[in-house]
Amino acid sequence: MDGKQSRLLRGATWQIGLNSLNNPKNSNIREFLRKPKFNVKDSNITYRVIHTWTKDGLLSDNRPEGSVSWRRLNFIEVIWIRVLNELRKYGLSKKQLRESYRTAFNYFTKPESASLFEVAVCLVLQKKSITLCIFEDGWLEPMLEDETSINKILNLHGSYIQINLNSLMREVFPNVDKEEVKLPMDISKEEEEVLAILKAQNLTQLSISLKGGQLVSLDKYFEFNNFEDANKFLSKVRFGEIKIKKRHGKFCFYEVIDKENI
Numbered sequence: 001m002d003g004k005q006s007r008l009l010r011g012a013t014w015q016i017g018l019n020s021l022n023n024p025k026n027s028n029i030r031e032f033l034r035k036p037k038f039n040v041k042d043s044n045i046t047y048r049v050i051h052t053w054t055k056d057g058l059l060s061d062n063r064p065e066g067s068v069s070w071r072r073l074n075f076i077e078v079i080w081i082r083v084l085n086e087l088r089k090y091g092l093s094k095k096q097l098r099e100s101y102r103t104a105f106n107y108f109t110k111p112e113s114a115s116l117f118e119v120a121v122c123l124v125l126q127k128k129s130i131t132l133c134i135f136e137d138g139w140l141e142p143m144l145e146d147e148t149s150i151n152k153i154l155n156l157h158g159s160y161i162q163i164n165l166n167s168l169m170r171e172v173f174p175n176v177d178k179e180e181v182k183l184p185m186d187i188s189k190e191e192e193e194v195l196a197i198l199k200a201q202n203l204t205q206l207s208i209s210l211k212g213g214q215l216v217s218l219d220k221y222f223e224f225n226n227f228e229d230a231n232k233f234l235s236k237v238r239f240g241e242i243k244i245k246k247r248h249g250k251f252c253f254y255e256v257i258d259k260e261n262i
Contacts, residue, residue, distance in 0.1 A: 006108075006141060007135065007139060007141060007157050008133060008141050008143060008147070008151045008157065009147065009150060009151055009154065010141075010143065010144075010147050011144070011147060012208075013123070013144060014116060014119055014142075017114075017119035017122060017123065018109060018113070018114050018116070018119055021114030021118060021119065021122070022113050022114050029122070030114065030118075032075065033074065033075050033076050033118055033121065033122075034074045034075070034076060035074055035075075036062065036072035036073060036074050037072065037074065037075075038072060038073040038074070038075070038077075038078050039070075039072065039073070040070075040071060040072075040073065042073065042078055042172075043073060043077075043078050043081045043082070043172075044082075044172075045081050045085060047071070050071070050081065053081075053084060056094050056097075056098070057098050057101065058084055058094075058097050058098060058101050059077065059080070059081070059084075059101075060077075060105075075121070076117065076118055076121060078172055079121060079165075079168065079169055079172060080101075080104070080117065082168045082169075082171060082172050083100075083104075083132065083163070083165075083168060084097060084100075086163055086168060087100060087134065087161075087163075090134075090161055092134075092138060093138075095138065096136075096137060096138030097138060098138070099137055099138030099139055099140075100134060100138045100139070100140040103116075103138075103139050103140045103141065104116060104117040104140045104142075105117055116141070116142055117142065119142070120132070120142035120165055121165070121169070123144070124165055124166050124169055128144060128145070129144070129145040129164070129166055130142050130143070130144065130145075130164075130165040130166060131143050131144075131145070131148045131162050131163065131164055131165065132162070132163040132164075132165055133148070133151075133160045133161070133162055134160055134161040134162075134163065135157070135160045135161075136160070142165065148162070203220055203221060203222065204221045204222065204223050204255075205219075205220075205221035206218065206219070206220055206221070207219035207221070216261065217259065217260065217261045218258075218259075218260045219257055219258070219259055219260075220257070220258040220260065221255060221256070221257055221258075222255070222256045222257075222258070223245075223253045223254070223255055223256075224253060224254045224255075224256065225253055225254075226254070227254055229254075230242055230254035230255075230256050233256050234256050237256075237258045237259075237260075238260075239258075239259040239260070239261075240256060240257055240258045240259055241256070241257050241259075242254055242255070242256050242257075243255045243256075243257070
């Protein structure tokens with residue numbers, strides 16, 4: 001995600017979602033998410049509080065500079081306001097809340113591009129269970145249900161608050177789960193190839209390199225029990241290498257890495 005490091009382990013769904021929302025042919029989705037069409041009262045928060053949160057850097061204000069018109073909110077903002085209100089119940093400071101806003105909207109993506117929080121909202125609209133994980137410093141990352149379970153088992157980064165985004169969205173829009181909203185999350189040709197590789201080939205590991213959010217190369221790892229098979233496989237690839245893997249001084253297997261530029 002623009003080369004930025006996550007604290008939690010996540011799958012390819014998030015990058016695919018970002019690419020899809022940034023695709024010009026899906027501009028209708030972003031318009032649905034970002035078109036200001038709600039009154040402040042729809043957020044169940046007072047205008048004064050929203051003004052304060054905007055001043056504190058917890059909300060954006062897309063009105064023209066100097067505008068005196070009444071503020072209207074878009075779909076994403078109404079949901080984010082509910083998230084902010086929930087985080088306040090946990091006692092997060094303004095500094096922590098600013099970090100939550102930064103990581104939800106700005107850290108992993110370029111300005112004006114789609115955000116992780118927007119992808120999370122789209123996934124909820126597609127009936128996926130999404131958990132918001134918030135660390136002690138306010139750092140926020142949305143996770144799919146299976147990703148949340150995996151990270152809980154690994155426990156790589158200690159404890160964090162978990163908030164169910166589906167429940168918060170139901171509070172704002174009660175019918176959000178009753179009718180599935182069809183928001184296409186298209187993937188590129190290169191991403192289709194990656195998924196096909198994962199399904200069709202007996203890989204032990206797949207390393208993906210990104211540049212500007214786009215796939216640029218794949219390193220595919222294979223294991224062989226004898227040198228003849230490993231060398232035969234290596235002779236069929238354009239760029240690659242072979243390694244001898246040992247544990248406790250004893251031979252384990254030959255590892256062949258097939259390096260492919262996209």
